[in-house]
Amino acid sequence: MDTPAIRDRTILVTGGAGFIGSHLVDALTPQNEVRVLDDFTTGDRTHLSDDATVIEGDIRDPIALQRAARGVDLIFHHAALVSVAQSVDEPRQSNRTNLEASLLVLEQARQEDARVVVASSAAVYGHPDELPVSETAGIEPTSPYGVQKGALDRYTRLYEELYGLPTVALRYFNVYGPRQRGPYSGVISTFIEQARADKPITIEGDGQQSRDFVHVRDVVRANLRAATTDAVGEAYNIGTGTRTAIADLAETIRDATGSTSPVVHREPRVGDIRHSGADVSKASRELGFDARIGLESGIRSLVGASEPAGQDAGTVREPHSEPESHS
Numbered sequence: 001m002d003t004p005a006i007r008d009r010t011i012l013v014t015g016g017a018g019f020i021g022s023h024l025v026d027a028l029t030p031q032n033e034v035r036v037l038d039d040f041t042t043g044d045r046t047h048l049s050d051d052a053t054v055i056e057g058d059i060r061d062p063i064a065l066q067r068a069a070r071g072v073d074l075i076f077h078h079a080a081l082v083s084v085a086q087s088v089d090e091p092r093q094s095n096r097t098n099l100e101a102s103l104l105v106l107e108q109a110r111q112e113d114a115r116v117v118v119a120s121s122a123a124v125y126g127h128p129d130e131l132p133v134s135e136t137a138g139i140e141p142t143s144p145y146g147v148q149k150g151a152l153d154r155y156t157r158l159y160e161e162l163y164g165l166p167t168v169a170l171r172y173f174n175v176y177g178p179r180q181r182g183p184y185s186g187v188i189s190t191f192i193e194q195a196r197a198d199k200p201i202t203i204e205g206d207g208q209q210s211r212d213f214v215h216v217r218d219v220v221r222a223n224l225r226a227a228t229t230d231a232v233g234e235a236y237n238i239g240t241g242t243r244t245a246i247a248d249l250a251e252t253i254r255d256a257t258g259s260t261s262p263v264v265h266r267e268p269r270v271g272d273i274r275h276s277g278a279d280v281s282k283a284s285r286e287l288g289f290d291a292r293i294g295l296e297s298g299i300r301s302l303v304g305a306s307e308p309a310g311q312d313a314g315t316v317r318e319p320h321s322e323p324e325s326h327s
């Protein structure tokens with residue numbers, strides 16, 4: 001199904017300078033009036049389209065949020081403290097940003113009568129009992145981050161039930177793509193960095209643990225569908241439905257980069273989830289969303305991509321090869 005065109009809307013993207021948010025902004029500008037609320041602690045100005053209006057501020061600040069949200073008809077809420085480890089160390093601090101501030105966003109949306117699409121996470125499932133995990137599985141998070149995203153996810157649904165606000169929660173699996181970097185950036189960007197520097201690729205544990213890796217461009221498409229769907233008041237898994245073992249991922253990245261890095265194993269991560277994979281049938285059926293970018297082509301285009309500049313987009317255009325569709 002084609003991605004819906006969204007135009008002539010007034011839109012707020014919280015965390016719009018971040019990894020996923022900045023790709024979303026690229027897909028929405030210039031055909032909409034797009035505002036970005038970001039405090040730039042992890043967001044990057046150089047990733048932001050010139051067509052977006054930037055409001056520098058913290059989502060915990062009601063005044064900044066009010067200013068950013070005045071007159072909008074659509075909010076994509078991506079601002080968060082994304083480090084699971086940090087949430088374990090400082091649960092109250094992450095709760096203030098990931099949950100309390102998110103409630104401010106939902107309240108502001110109520111004021112403006114704006115649709116809200118929120119970034120939820122596979123972290124809400126903790127260690128899933130069944131694979132692939134579907135949205136009807138228990139919410140059994142194993143970190144404060146997962147508790148916060150789980151509560152936000154529930155609030156999102158409640159705001160539709162109680163106040164008739166059109167809301168959608170997207171439960172992201174392991175998102176990767178251009179502009180992902182920094183200490184919480186995930187295994188794909190870590191392995192690519194190691195491979196490019198011909199340093200050892202470090203697998204934590206035996207490498208047989210698996211994840212569902214979804215490209216950020218597909219995640220953007222899921223957001224656009226969530227912005228127009230009639231199936232509101234719902235949460236959707238956003239993944240590909242395919243799981244990849246970390247050891248296989250290491251080989252794929254070594255091949256794609258032509259690296260001579262050795263693959264080494266170190267201690268498994270404490271509390272690591274063994275397997276994570278999305279049942280994507282609900283998103284496919286109700287949202288009309290299917291991931292299109294296979295992992296190998298996604299990695300190939302990532303490895304071939306030049307450093308992302310303001311308008312490399314990655315969302316609607318890739319600088320090099322266009323990853324193939326497998327839908």
Ligand code: UD1
Nearest residue numbers: 122123174175184185186187190202203204209246269272
């Ligand atoms: C991911 C999300 C997290 C979310 C969780 C939900 C990212 C970056 N994080 O965490 O926000 O809450 O899913 O389930 O997407 N690994 C190595 N070597 C490395 C780095 C990682 O072997 O150098 C392994 C890890 O031990 C893990 C796997 O790769 O088994 C994935 O790790 P990571 O990319 O950090 O993501 P998740 O822990 O799945």
